[in-house]
Amino acid sequence: xxxxxxxxxxxxxxxxxxxxxxxxxxxxxxxxxxxxxxxxxxxxxxxxxxxxxxxxxxxxxxxxxxxxxxxxxxxxxxxxxxxxxxxxxxxxxxxxxxxxxxxxxxxxxxxxxxxxxxxxxxxxxxxxxxxxxxxxxxxxxxxxxxxxxxxxxxxxxxxxxxxxxxxxxxxxxxxxxxxxxxxxxxxxxxxxxxxxxxxxxxxxxxxxxxxxxxxxxxxxxxxxxxxxxxxxxxxxxxxxxxxxxxxxxxxxxxxxxxxxxxxxxxxxxxxxxxxxxxxxxxxxxxxxxxxxxxxxxxxxxxxxxxxxxxxxxxxxxxxxxxx
Amino acid sequence: xxxxxxxxxxxxxxxxxxxxxxxxxxxxxxxxxxxxxxxxxxxxxxxxxxxxxxxxxxxxxxxxxxxxxxxxxxxxxxxxxxxxxxxxxxxxxxxxxxxxxxxxxxxxxxxxxxxxxxxxxxxxxxxxxxxxxxxxxxxxxxxxxxxxxxxxxxxxxxxxxxxxxxxxxxxxxxxxxxxxxxxxxxxxxxxxxxxxxxxxxxxxxxxxxxxxxxxxxxxxxxxxxxxxxxxxxxxxxxxxxxxxxxxxxxxxxxxxxxxxxxxxxxxxxxxxxxxxxxxxxxxxxxxxxxxxxxxxxxxxxxxxxxxxxxxxxxxxxxxxxxx
Numbered sequence: 001x002x003x004x005x006x007x008x009x010x011x012x013x014x015x016x017x018x019x020x021x022x023x024x025x026x027x028x029x030x031x032x033x034x035x036x037x038x039x040x041x042x043x044x045x046x047x048x049x050x051x052x053x054x055x056x057x058x059x060x061x062x063x064x065x066x067x068x069x070x071x072x073x074x075x076x077x078x079x080x081x082x083x084x085x086x087x088x089x090x091x092x093x094x095x096x097x098x099x100x101x102x103x104x105x106x107x108x109x110x111x112x113x114x115x116x117x118x119x120x121x122x123x124x125x126x127x128x129x130x131x132x133x134x135x136x137x138x139x140x141x142x143x144x145x146x147x148x149x150x151x152x153x154x155x156x157x158x159x160x161x162x163x164x165x166x167x168x169x170x171x172x173x174x175x176x177x178x179x180x181x182x183x184x185x186x187x188x189x190x191x192x193x194x195x196x197x198x199x200x201x202x203x204x205x206x207x208x209x210x211x212x213x214x215x216x217x218x219x220x221x222x223x224x225x226x227x228x229x230x231x232x233x234x235x236x237x238x239x240x241x242x243x244x245x246x247x248x249x250x251x252x253x254x255x256x257x258x259x260x261x262x263x264x265x266x267x268x269x270x271x272x273x274x275x276x277x278x279x280x281x282x283x284x285x286x287x288x289x290x291x292x293x294x295x296x297x298x299x300x301x302x303x304x305x306x307x308x309x310x311x312x313x314x315x316x317x318x319x320x321x322x323x
Numbered sequence: 324x325x326x327x328x329x330x331x332x333x334x335x336x337x338x339x340x341x342x343x344x345x346x347x348x349x350x351x352x353x354x355x356x357x358x359x360x361x362x363x364x365x366x367x368x369x370x371x372x373x374x375x376x377x378x379x380x381x382x383x384x385x386x387x388x389x390x391x392x393x394x395x396x397x398x399x400x401x402x403x404x405x406x407x408x409x410x411x412x413x414x415x416x417x418x419x420x421x422x423x424x425x426x427x428x429x430x431x432x433x434x435x436x437x438x439x440x441x442x443x444x445x446x447x448x449x450x451x452x453x454x455x456x457x458x459x460x461x462x463x464x465x466x467x468x469x470x471x472x473x474x475x476x477x478x479x480x481x482x483x484x485x486x487x488x489x490x491x492x493x494x495x496x497x498x499x500x501x502x503x504x505x506x507x508x509x510x511x512x513x514x515x516x517x518x519x520x521x522x523x524x525x526x527x528x529x530x531x532x533x534x535x536x537x538x539x540x541x542x543x544x545x546x547x548x549x550x551x552x553x554x555x556x557x558x559x560x561x562x563x564x565x566x567x568x569x570x571x572x573x574x575x576x577x578x579x580x581x582x583x584x585x586x587x588x589x590x591x592x593x594x595x596x597x598x599x600x601x602x603x604x605x606x607x608x609x610x611x612x613x614x615x616x617x618x619x620x621x622x623x624x625x626x627x628x629x630x631x632x633x634x635x636x637x638x639x640x641x642x643x644x645x646x
Contacts, residue, residue, distance in 0.1 A: 276366070312595065
């Protein structure tokens, strides 16, 4: 994995993925205690950064292979990314999705023309199920994060951050990235290493599901104790990837972890001051910026809002909080 | 008023106003029955397009005049635009604001450093009040819409629509614009006349406050029967402007009007499918696209989401509706 692979992915994404804006608000700057720039990936096609990696992976396939279709397992955002990319290429997509995935994500995936196969997050092995279906139907499995072309696609977000931050005059800052398996985090870290070495990536996670934070601290891959039961469903993964972890270990600063309530409050503040919808898992980096500011140094900070696929009831709950 | 004035304003706005994205969603295309492109001006600085006109007006003032400060009357979005522009130039701003303006807008205006002077929307004449304060303090009054440099600034949004629609391959379409006094509507109409003549502007308003729709139909300026009591506060104005109306009459297609409930439903759909926050008055054009589709022709349609400064409780109400 290196910058040439990310740049190649970015070229394939041109005209297909959106160049999302880098937003800001003086009201959030005040809460953060420093200048804050927010990369609004919730405005990406399908409502999350996952479309980048999906399009990158599908566009890298041999056309004959791609034509047979693709399969993916995902709590929802990777699913929608794959479904939309497959639709764009006119090929079938099968998505293995946890039975407890948010209704908005299931509906979004089906609405994009994919076949959804539900599984039990606690009892079934999604990898085995995916491999079996792929073999039976001749589908290509597109992993959600531990796949070089997916990481390269997510890295295109990092190329944009490097350019947009430079336009804003920001060349030295921590870049907090909402982190599940580490595809976006490692992709952005690789892009910034090459294009903006003064910007340092730090993963943000939910408390109790901070496998990447603990893995970085330990220097070896650590697992989460549970695989569900957190509102930040999009970034609850068993452990960092075998490809993503070494990249993160080499390039990232210490991880940060926030509570569910902090993620919800960040959702409200993103709505009020940036006019964007964040989902809980897409709001953890913003939450860390706003509520863990003592763990951050420097006059400026950058964060991702990685996705916005949230059920309206959870958004309403976030809006009702005292902030 | 012509295109050179708009282009001059766009030059002054460069590096200050955001180039907002033109968003889309296959789910909204399906509801609209045609391809839909949404100009997300809620992502503009201060949460509405008004920052464009404000910056344009302040940047056009003689520096000695500007230094004494500016004054504006506004239900909130023009207020915040003026406050932010004045802050950017380091000059004082006084805002005359209806006493019943949404709390989010009052707080936003004060938070940007402006002095807020409340007035009674039904009983007081805001023009007279503004003129008196301006004379007393040597402030320059910046009108919310019937002012050439304000219209020119709003027109910069139209220049972007022309470019972004062409990038998407859309050169023939109705462009529905949320319309109060007509500053944004006339500015966009002038820009499109010069840059994208196949795109035709049509104003969108709340039912019962459709003074522009009725004025266009009558060929002369018509007034609204009331000046308050609609959730779309941002675009409830007494009547179209003396400068804006002739422009709209020359260039715009028929107006459209939507109910409050349709505006709220459009807010929900914007949140779910575009991940943006629209305020009721900023959602009327989208509502017309989605719920009055029989009044629109063509394979593609464009609309503005002009602002997103909504109190969280009203957004929560929109999210709770059956759509």
